[in-house]
Amino acid sequence: MTDQGFSTKAIHAGWDPEARTGAVNVPIYASSTFAQDGVGGMRDGFEYARTGNPTRRVLEENMAAIENGTYGRGFSSGMAATDAILRATLRPGDHLVIPNDAYGGTYRLIDKVFSQWGIEYSVAPVNDVAAIARAIKPNTKLVWIETPTNPLLNVGDIAATAQIAHDAGAKLVVDNTFATPYLQQPLDLGADIVVHSTTKYLGGHSDVVGGALVTNDSQIDADIAFLQNGAGAVPGPFDAYLTMRGIKTLAVRMERHCDNAEKLVEVLSAHPKVTEVLYPGLESHPGHAAAAKQMRRFGGMISVRIAGGQIAAQEFCARTKVFTLAESLGGIESLIEHPGAMTHASTAGSLLEVPADLVRLSVGIEDIDDLVADVEQALG
Structure with missing residues (x-):
């Protein structure tokens, strides 16, 4: 085949x-x-x-x-x-x-x-x-x-x-x-x-x-x-x-994940409480050229750094309503987590320790207007 x-x-x-x-x-x-x-x-x-x-x-x-x-x-x-x-x-x-x-x-x-x-x-x-x-x-x-x-x-x-x-x-x-x-x-x-x-x-x-x-x-x-x-x-x-x-539905799902992620990146990049957006689709991303060369699109995962440090990052995670606070990723539903305290807690104190102000979003395939509204109210 x-x-x-x-x-x-x-x-x-x-x-x-x-x-x-x-x-x-x-x-x-x-x-x-x-x-x-x-x-x-x-x-x-x-x-x-x-x-x-x-x-x-x-x-x-x-x-x-x-x-x-x-x-x-x-x-x-x-x-x-x-x-x-x-x-x-x-x-x-x-x-x-x-x-x-x-x-x-x-x-x-x-x-x-x-x-x-x-x-x-x-x-x-x-x-x-x-x-x-x-x-x-x-x-x-x-x-x-x-x-x-x-x-x-x-x-x-x-x-x-x-x-x-x-x-x-x-x-x-x-x-x-x-x-x-x-x-x-x-x-x-x-x-x-x-x-x-x-x-x-x-x-x-x-x-x-x-x-x-x-x-x-x-x-x-x-x-x-x-x-x-x-x-x-x-x-x-x-x-x-x-x-x-x-x-069987991976291709159609990934297109929607990417569509939604790209729109959210625009919103997050313009938000005053977000100090950095990490997404390979951004031309400012240091890996953008490599990603563009070897990837069809840039994916449904976004990480952001939040003004105010760890407490503000965890509060952002706790306030979302459409994004579910949970580990894992890649499902049809949108998930949000604080890696330093959740999926990457084992790296604390090592060379791989992640920033305390980091939040990871797995962008699902819900209606994009609802995801944007959720992120904006949680940050606001």
């Missing part, structure tokens, strides 16, 4: 109407085990649901297709996917580079867990390829970037970073959760592995938790598949079904 458009792949890749019943949607195969035709005689490769499930297989093939990849693997959460790729590619004594504003959960896993097993890491600004190059050591095996980053919305040049990583003999992983495959396809730009929290835009309805990894490298996929089965952090069939249902 590589020659088909994004939405066509999102709707059809991995599944044809079922031969026996004609079911247009993939069934939820709620079976923990599968009958075998004699000892070792698996039907279509299925034996036990941790190893493989028909609903999950369709999701994995679909994810690979929309990322223009060859191999896809589903996980029970984005953090489970993150854990799997770190374990598949790193050994004690190895080193990796991460952004200096990485997602708090990624940082926590590396700093608190993998460091205990002899894994070293350095941090570098994702938007500074020279700094990333300086952070690489002889034992660097992995360069990990998010673009745009969570929550400061910095943008990394994927192609340039891939070149730096490959020149050093390292692999490049790109967390594509904020951008989604509709807006950005890192494998086409040289990345080795793409990771997603499918909980976010791919599921899109705040009703499922999941993760995914996509690659074109058969050995990496084999190593991931071994861990996927051996550790067992797999999505259930209903989780896989819900995620696929979300993917």
